Amino acid sequence: MDRAALKTYLSDRKSEVDRVLQSYLPGPTCDPPLLHEALRYSLFAGGKRIRPILCLASCEAVGGRTEVALPFAASIELIHTYSLVHDDLPAMDDDTYRRGKLTNHKMFGESTAILAGDALLTAAFTMLAEKGLSSTVSPKKILRVILELGSASGSTGMVGGQLNDIEAQGKDDLSLEKLKRIHSHKTGVLIRASVRVGGILGGAGPKKLSSLTSFGEKIGLAFQIADDVLDVEGEAQTLGKPVGQDESKGRCTYPALMGLSRAKKEATVLVEEALSEIEFLGPEADPIRQIASFIIDREK
Amino acid sequence: MDRAALKTYLSDRKSEVDRVLQSYLPGPTCDPPLLHEALRYSLFAGGKRIRPILCLASCEAVGGRTEVALPFAASIELIHTYSLVHDDLPAMDDDTYRRGKLTNHKMFGESTAILAGDALLTAAFTMLAEKGLSSTVSPKKILRVILELGSASGSTGMVGGQLNDIEAQGKDDLSLEKLKRIHSHKTGVLIRASVRVGGILGGAGPKKLSSLTSFGEKIGLAFQIADDVLDVEGEAQTLGKPVGQDESKGRCTYPALMGLSRAKKEATVLVEEALSEIEFLGPEADPIRQIASFIIDREK
Numbered sequence: 053m054d055r056a057a058l059k060t061y062l063s064d065r066k067s068e069v070d071r072v073l074q075s076y077l078p079g080p081t082c083d084p085p086l087l088h089e090a091l092r093y094s095l096f097a098g099g100k101r102i103r104p105i106l107c108l109a110s111c112e113a114v115g116g117r118t119e120v121a122l123p124f125a126a127s128i129e130l131i132h133t134y135s136l137v138h139d140d141l142p143a144m145d146d147d148t149y150r151r152g153k154l155t156n157h158k159m160f161g162e163s164t165a166i167l168a169g170d171a172l173l174t175a176a177f178t179m180l181a182e183k184g185l186s187s188t189v190s191p192k193k194i195l196r197v198i199l200e201l202g203s204a205s206g207s208t209g210m211v212g213g214q215l216n217d218i219e220a221q222g223k224d225d226l227s228l229e230k231l232k233r234i235h236s237h238k239t240g241v242l243i244r245a246s247v248r249v250g251g252i253l254g255g256a257g258p259k260k261l262s263s264l265t266s267f268g269e270k271i272g273l274a275f276q277i278a279d280d281v282l283d284v285e286g287e288a289q290t291l292g293k294p295v296g297q298d299e300s301k302g303r304c305t306y307p308a309l310m311g312l313s314r315a316k317k318e319a320t321v322l323v324e325e326a327l328s329e330i331e332f333l334g335p336e337a338d339p340i341r342q343i344a345s346f347i348i349d350r351e352k
Numbered sequence: 353m354d355r356a357a358l359k360t361y362l363s364d365r366k367s368e369v370d371r372v373l374q375s376y377l378p379g380p381t382c383d384p385p386l387l388h389e390a391l392r393y394s395l396f397a398g399g400k401r402i403r404p405i406l407c408l409a410s411c412e413a414v415g416g417r418t419e420v421a422l423p424f425a426a427s428i429e430l431i432h433t434y435s436l437v438h439d440d441l442p443a444m445d446d447d448t449y450r451r452g453k454l455t456n457h458k459m460f461g462e463s464t465a466i467l468a469g470d471a472l473l474t475a476a477f478t479m480l481a482e483k484g485l486s487s488t489v490s491p492k493k494i495l496r497v498i499l500e501l502g503s504a505s506g507s508t509g510m511v512g513g514q515l516n517d518i519e520a521q522g523k524d525d526l527s528l529e530k531l532k533r534i535h536s537h538k539t540g541v542l543i544r545a546s547v548r549v550g551g552i553l554g555g556a557g558p559k560k561l562s563s564l565t566s567f568g569e570k571i572g573l574a575f576q577i578a579d580d581v582l583d584v585e586g587e588a589q590t591l592g593k594p595v596g597q598d599e600s601k602g603r604c605t606y607p608a609l610m611g612l613s614r615a616k617k618e619a620t621v622l623v624e625e626a627l628s629e630i631e632f633l634g635p636e637a638d639p640i641r642q643i644a645s646f647i648i649d650r651e652k
Contacts, residue, residue, distance in 0.1 A: 078507060082508065084512050084516050084519070086519070087511065088507060091507065144463050144466065162443035163518050164515065166441065166443060166444065166466065167438075167514060169470075170438060170473065171507035171512075173474065174506040174507070174511065178498070178503055178506055181496075181499040182502075185495050185496065185499065192485070195484050195485050195495070198480075198481035199478060199485065202475075203478055206471055206475055206478055207388060207471035207475065211467050211470050211471045214467060215387045215464065218463050
């Protein structure tokens with residue numbers, strides 16, 4: 053699979069995910085219209101659907117059928133979008149732009165943004181259950197998927213990571229170990245869970261699932277390092293938000309802690325390690341291998 | 353079942369629910385400790401566990417085993433508590449006290465309160481899936497329960513009702529019809545869902561489930577009217593928050609729209625109608641009948 057084929061793959065998968073989300077969510081005129089407009093605004097703000105696509109590619113990598121995994125993969129984007137809407141709030145990171153557009157609370161007001169996030173999170177689990185009831189996947193497997201995503205997003209996962217991140221802001225004595233801990237919770241666990249859910253839905257046995265888990269952990273961390281690097285190096289136009297924000301907000305980042313070139317090297321090594329975890333899988337794992345490399349090479 | 357027996361029933365059920373929640377949630381020293389302290393602060397702030405108890409009593413009413421329904425009933429309290437924490441936020445109702453204690457954001461700060469609410473909501477669905485995987489209830493039935501609670505709590509249910517409520521604040525031309533709509537979504541749907549979930553877990557057929565649904569709808573509305581009445585009539589000490597808050601905040605209420613005595617009459621009629629819906633059930637429905645009457649008669 054060359055670069056052009058990967059681009060087509062990513063764009064096809066994104067369209068599939070978007071189609072499922074579009075048809076699942078209540079329309080923008082549904083009562084209350086303001087709420088549905090607000091949650092759709094952030095959900096369809098141009099996200100690349102990396103997590104659902106990782107889930108689908110992971111399902112494919114173990115020989116599963118992606119059309120069966122699709123609605124469950126799509127629900128992960130609802131969780132991811134809710135976390136962005138809440139993270140941007142004035143009481144949290146207080147951000148004005150996201151993906152080149154005003155953040156949800158700047159557009160719709162703070163109370164609507166809080167409620168839009170709440171509604172997106174609730175919709176994720178509702179969608180998992182609803183799609184699960186009409187799926188060929190066994191209900192027990194769907195419960196495992198819900199448990200997987202719930203654990204990854206909750207107080208000991210993503211939400212906990214966000215709290216640790218807020219607590220760490222402005223502290224200049226943060227150790228690399230603590231920074232890794234924050235990121236592994238704030239970003240890493242949901243990426244790992246996306247990969248694992250794909251494996252579970254694709255029917256992976258314990259060995260494959262365990263390899264996918266390590267793979268997901270490593271690319272999750274590489275993804276965050278690449279994000280930090282992009283904040284230093286990226287073009288504001290490509291990124292859709294002002295660059296250099298991390299530094300100006302006193303956020304601790306990998307480039308700040310280990311220098312830019314070592315951070316880039318670290319991300320590359322992590323992706324190599326991730327790839328070796330799934331080396332034993334066949335050519336059906338090619339898409340997920342390509343996505344792993346793309347993760348540290350995007351936006352350039 | 354006399355008044356004393358009902359009191360014992362409610363207190364026993366509450367203890368069971370509390371025990372399940374205590375052992376399910378990460379301890380207050382679990383990382384991040386601030387988050388777990390904050391979510392436990394609101395969860396164990398003295399709530400009466402009306403929704404889980406309604407769920408258990410509804411299960412009992414159709415001949416089901418309450419010990420099987422218990423973990424799922426308890427998870428409803430996580431959803432209810434999250435909604436209170438977020439409703440109290442400065443951007444929402446901006447409340448300082450709840451159940452006689454400082455609200456979550458007054459105690460822990462706004463960002464922690466938002467995250468504690470997010471974590472509680474996530475924990476509800478995680479708990480449903482996790483307990484479902486080790487339950488004797490079929491996984492398919494658990495998916496139905498998750499769908500039921502998710503739909504009731506989401507953008508077309510509770511979250512939508514909260515947005516409508518915020519939009520309506522300060523408007524003095526609100527019609528009774530609109531007020532009913534707000535309350536049926538903000539409070540009613542989760543109460544109805546609690547009753548329905550009990551029925552589903554107890555193995556209710558379509559006829560019983562449909563009666564329980566109407567029953568739940570009517571007592572949900574009666575509950576909200578009684579709440580409004582309590583705000584006018586109740587003692588601040590018993591209620592745990594300042595009385596007369598609705599009026600001072602320009603909130604539209606039933607007593608304001610229809611007068612205090614008509615509001616009380618309306619609640620009584622709704623409970624009578626609710627009781628007639630489940631008249632055909634046997635003596636095993638006595639607890640839920642008693643709870644229905646208690647709902648408009650509490651705190652006195």
